[in-house]
Amino acid sequence: MIRVSMICLCAFSQTAWAQPLPQRLAAVKPVIEQRLDAELPDLVALYKHFHSHAELSLQEEQTGLRLAKELRRAGFEVTERFGGHGVVGVLKNGAGPTILVRADMDALPIVEETGLAYASKVRTRDADGREVGVMHACGHDVNVACLVGTARMLSGLDKHWRGTLVFIGQPAEEIGAGARAMLDAGLFTKFPRPEYGLALHCDGRYPHGTVNWRAGRCRRTSIRWTSSSAARGATAPRRTSRSIRS
Numbered sequence: 001m002i003r004v005s006m007i008c009l010c011a012f013s014q015t016a017w018a019q020p021l022p023q024r025l026a027a028v029k030p031v032i033e034q035r036l037d038a039e040l041p042d043l044v045a046l047y048k049h050f051h052s053h054a055e056l057s058l059q060e061e062q063t064g065l066r067l068a069k070e071l072r073r074a075g076f077e078v079t080e081r082f083g084g085h086g087v088v089g090v091l092k093n094g095a096g097p098t099i100l101v102r103a104d105m106d107a108l109p110i111v112e113e114t115g116l117a118y119a120s121k122v123r124t125r126d127a128d129g130r131e132v133g134v135m136h137a138c139g140h141d142v143n144v145a146c147l148v149g150t151a152r153m154l155s156g157l158d159k160h161w162r163g164t165l166v167f168i169g170q171p172a173e174e175i176g177a178g179a180r181a182m183l184d185a186g187l188f189t190k191f192p193r194p195e196y197g198l199a200l201h202c203d204g205r206y207p208h209g210t211v212n213w214r215a216g217r218c219r220r221t222s223i224r225w226t227s228s229s230a231a232r233g234a235t236a237p238r239r240t241s242r243s244i245r246s
């Protein structure tokens with residue numbers, strides 16, 4: 001997933017340069033493959049870190065700070081805590097189009113029961129004060145790791161493309177609040193306004209190695225519903241909440 005995503009994003013950046021895409025891509029693809037082989041172990045470790053340190057919507061402080069650190073290390077000029085825990089990284093590389101690449105950072109209020117060595121054991125309070133488990137059940141840990149990998153790749157291959165990259169870590173995607181907060185904070189006025197925007201999201205419905213894309217809206221947010229019910233013989237109503245993918 002990480003490999004395919006990075007190749008596709010690098011390929012997209014090639015299209016932004018006024019040279020024939022097939023020739024440029026053929027020339028750079030072996031270099032991308034070689035660098036990916038070198039980077040992949042560290043990126044997988046980074047994915048596991050984000051997975052085991054999952055944070056709920058509006059609580060993604062440590063995820064945002066780690067992403068900011070990684071983007072800085074990749075050579076980006078970074079603004080952290082933007083629109084809440086949002087992150088904006090800008091890399092200017094000469095005249096050319098401005099491309100925004102986005103990853104979401106928040107996890108869901110779900111107790112992880114995968115048994116993985118790096119499973120999340122995080123518990124926290126949600127916005128209503130209830131204690132909940134926290135799990136990257138929507139794959140935003142993958143998305144952030146892919147964003148970092150893409151940042152490293154494009155920064156390291158800056159002789160093969162020109163333009164400006166705006167990489168963002170979007171908080172609170174699951175509750176639909178993070179994008180609005182970043183826009184209200186001036187994402188498109190305080191930073192270069194993008195001509196293209198790429199929003200990467202992993203998708204468990206398709207086989208490994210598959211990449212789908214579409215223009216416009218692609219996925220929607222999750223919602224949370226709470227119900228109360230009284231079971232026969234219970235002394236008090238039980239409350240439960242579930243996150244639902246739409």
Ligand SMILES: [Zn+2]
Binds near residue numbers: 140
């Ligand atoms: Zn998601």
